[in-house]
Amino acid sequence: MVMDGTLGNSAAETGVLPDAPNASVRMSCRNINVFYGEKQAIFDVSLQIADRSVTALIGPSGCGKSTFLRCLNRMNDTIEGCRVEGEIMMEGKDINSPAIDPVLLRSRVGMVFQKPNPFPKSIYENIAYGPRIHGLAQGREDMDEIVEKSLRRAGLWEEVKDRLNLAGTSLSGGQQQRLCIARAIAVRPEVILMDEPCSALDPIATARIEELIDDLRKRYCIIIVTHSMQQAARVSQRTAFFHLGSLVEVGDTDQIFTSPRDRRTEDYITGRFG
Numbered sequence: 456m457v458m459d460g461t462l463g464n465s466a467a468e469t470g471v472l473p474d475a476p477n478a479s480v481r482m483s484c485r486n487i488n489v490f491y492g493e494k495q496a497i498f499d500v501s502l503q504i505a506d507r508s509v510t511a512l513i514g515p516s517g518c519g520k521s522t523f524l525r526c527l528n529r530m531n532d533t534i535e536g537c538r539v540e541g542e543i544m545m546e547g548k549d550i551n552s553p554a555i556d557p558v559l560l561r562s563r564v565g566m567v568f569q570k571p572n573p574f575p576k577s578i579y580e581n582i583a584y585g586p587r588i589h590g591l592a593q594g595r596e597d598m599d600e601i602v603e604k605s606l607r608r609a610g611l612w613e614e615v616k617d618r619l620n621l622a623g624t625s626l627s628g629g630q631q632q633r634l635c636i637a638r639a640i641a642v643r644p645e646v647i648l649m650d651e652p653c654s655a656l657d658p659i660a661t662a663r664i665e666e667l668i669d670d671l672r673k674r675y676c677i678i679i680v681t682h683s684m685q686q687a688a689r690v691s692q693r694t695a696f697f698h699l700g701s702l703v704e705v706g707d708t709d710q711i712f713t714s715p716r717d718r719r720t721e722d723y724i725t726g727r728f729g
């Protein structure tokens with residue numbers, strides 16, 4: 456672990472999940488409160504996030520899923536009037552500490568948005584940009600390798616290897632989303648946040664992304680916000696149910712969907728509200 460306030464490369468584990476002793480914790484959030492001006496959007500949420508697995512955040516519209524997700528890589532810092540309280544530990548350091556560089560943090564905790572948002576640059580440059588600004592490539596050959604590896608991991612290489620100089624925006628919606636995932640992977644993240652990554656995609660493109668998420672979880676800690684309970688059930692191993700800014704219940708996805716402990720979770724998953 457490095458001692459200069461930056462987040463080190465080591466995959467140091469911070470503990471185990473209380474209900475899953477074999478899972479190591481990648482991020483540990485304690486007593487998180489989030490305010491937009493005077494209005495409180497997240498109330499005292501504590502959540503441990505397992506490594507090498509997918510955690511789904513579910514709950515009715517406006518319950519705070521995206522707000523909470525954005526706490527995990529300090530994207531809320533970019534929203535005027537938004538204030539985050541509480542502790543989010545990763546590799547033994549609080550990511551909200553002033554010593555943490557948010558740009559570096561966001562390379563370690565990458566993000567994929569609802570709508571694919573490739574840069575207005577070539578496919579190659581979309582991937583190469585991050586490694587270049589973070590100094591991860593020694594030269595052209597090294598960069599070529601990073602680009603190929605990232606596109607392969609995102610399941611896009613075969614489709615684009617002969618047209619790397621074409622604009623990223625020339626790809627289909629599903630391909631663009633895989634390009635954005637490849638872009639996140641290229642800077643060697645440990646965590647990937649996904650905010651409804653399939654909501655702009657058709658069912659076939661959605662299925663490809665879901666398969667990809669299942670593959671990526673072998674290497675990364677993934678947290679996904681989804682409106683679709685079917686998607687949460689298909690792709691995640693753990694599910695956290697939010698309601699009115701509070702975390703109602705978190706657990707093994709099978710348990711949450713088959714025997715929820717809280718009435719509100721049951722009402723939501725059985726379609727009584729939301």
Ligand SMILES: Nc1ncnc2c1ncn2[C@@H]1O[C@H](COP(=O)(O)OP(=O)(O)OP(=O)(O)O)[C@@H](O)[C@H]1O
Pocket residue numbers: 491496514515516517518519520521522523534682
């Ligand atoms: N930039 C903002 N400024 C003020 N209030 C906001 C802002 N973003 C979100 N909120 C409020 O915070 C609460 C939580 O919103 P958030 O978008 O996190 O919920 P969500 O569960 O992700 O919703 P959805 O499923 O509809 O995307 C809502 O009441 C919302 O109106």
